[in-house]
Amino acid sequence: MAGQWAVVPLAGVQMDFEAWMASFKFDKNAYRSAKGAAKPSAQARPSRGSFQRQLLLTPPASPPNLALRRGRHFKTPSPPPTFIPSSSSSFSSTSTISEPTPLFTTDFFEVRKSPKGGYGAFATKDIEKDTIIMSEEPLFRAALMEVFIEFENLPADKRAEYRTLFGWQGVSDDEILAIFKTNRFETTEGKGGIFLKSSRFNHACHPFSTCTYSYNKVQGRLITITLQPIQKGEEITISYCGTPSTLYENYGFYCDCQACPPPAKAKAEADFYRGPR
Numbered sequence: 438m439a440g441q442w443a444v445v446p447l448a449g450v451q452m453d454f455e456a457w458m459a460s461f462k463f464d465k466n467a468y469r470s471a472k473g474a475a476k477p478s479a480q481a482r483p484s485r486g487s488f489q490r491q492l493l494l495t496p497p498a499s500p501p502n503l504a505l506r507r508g509r510h511f512k513t514p515s516p517p518p519t520f521i522p523s524s525s526s527s528f529s530s531t532s533t534i535s536e537p538t539p540l541f542t543t544d545f546f547e548v549r550k551s552p553k554g555g556y557g558a559f560a561t562k563d564i565e566k567d568t569i570i571m572s573e574e575p576l577f578r579a580a581l582m583e584v585f586i587e588f589e590n591l592p593a594d595k596r597a598e599y600r601t602l603f604g605w606q607g608v609s610d611d612e613i614l615a616i617f618k619t620n621r622f623e624t625t626e627g628k629g630g631i632f633l634k635s636s637r638f639n640h641a642c643h644p645f646s647t648c649t650y651s652y653n654k655v656q657g658r659l660i661t662i663t664l665q666p667i668q669k670g671e672e673i674t675i676s677y678c679g680t681p682s683t684l685y686e687n688y689g690f691y692c693d694c695q696a697c698p699p700p701a702k703a704k705a706e707a708d709f710y711r712g713p714r
């Protein structure tokens with residue numbers, strides 16, 4: 438996901454871009470075909486919503502004491518996470534649903550299924566404040582109009598890995614663009630960067646997120662550093678954006694951190710004022 442990059446200041450521009458992209462949808466597919474790249478499967482994959490509903494039926498025995506999604510950290514026990522299935526279909530990988538082992542591990546954390554839905558990063562040991570827990574080069578950086586070109590230039594295995602990231606259909610009807618907009622981190626030159634590992638951090642609102650991140654232009658890497666001590670087993674979080682009310686619009690979920698109302702309540706209120714989706 439991607440984070441704080443959020444988009445808010447560019448909302449108008451993005452709206453225009455979406456409309457512009459829609460008018461070129463056929464040409465884009467034709468381009469893919471000409472490149473010999475695999476087209477999105479016509480066979481619908483299970484939606485993230487269905488996966489989330491499955492999680493609701495089988496709640497974890499001992500939920501982590503935080504919520505995450507790119508920037509959240511929780512220090513105190515929280516009630517069992519309440520997952521609010523999105524009414525919108527989403528793009529997600531189906532190959533990992535039954536994986537018993539972590540998606541990957543680092544010196545500080547492992548990425549595995551999170552009670553929040555999807556994946557999350559969990560500390561594998563106690564971590565001190567001000568510790569760099571991740572330094573990652575981008576898979577690619579791109580302005581919105583460059584996303585498809587950058588994606589097509591990736592080797593097949595990296596394209597496949599990219600498509601394992603969650604892409605919320607609410608920000609784009611196109612899978613590749615939805616993944617980009619849901620996972621990009623702000624870098625430089627107005628470009629968003631895709632960082633496959635860092636995108637696994639879930640969100641928590643400031644000051645409950647346990648880590649923060651920044652793009653180091655000189656190193657060309659996204660650096661994630663702890664804001665507070667993290668206990669072994671705790672979910673590592675970052676803050677995607679400063680305004681919880683924009684989380685659903687940009688990422689398709691309601692935050693369940695200590696600063697936010699219960700997701701079910703937030704969703705009900707949003708549906709009341711905006712109409713259900």
Ligand SMILES: [Zn+2]
Pocket residue numbers: 641642681692693694695696697
């Ligand atoms: Zn929150």
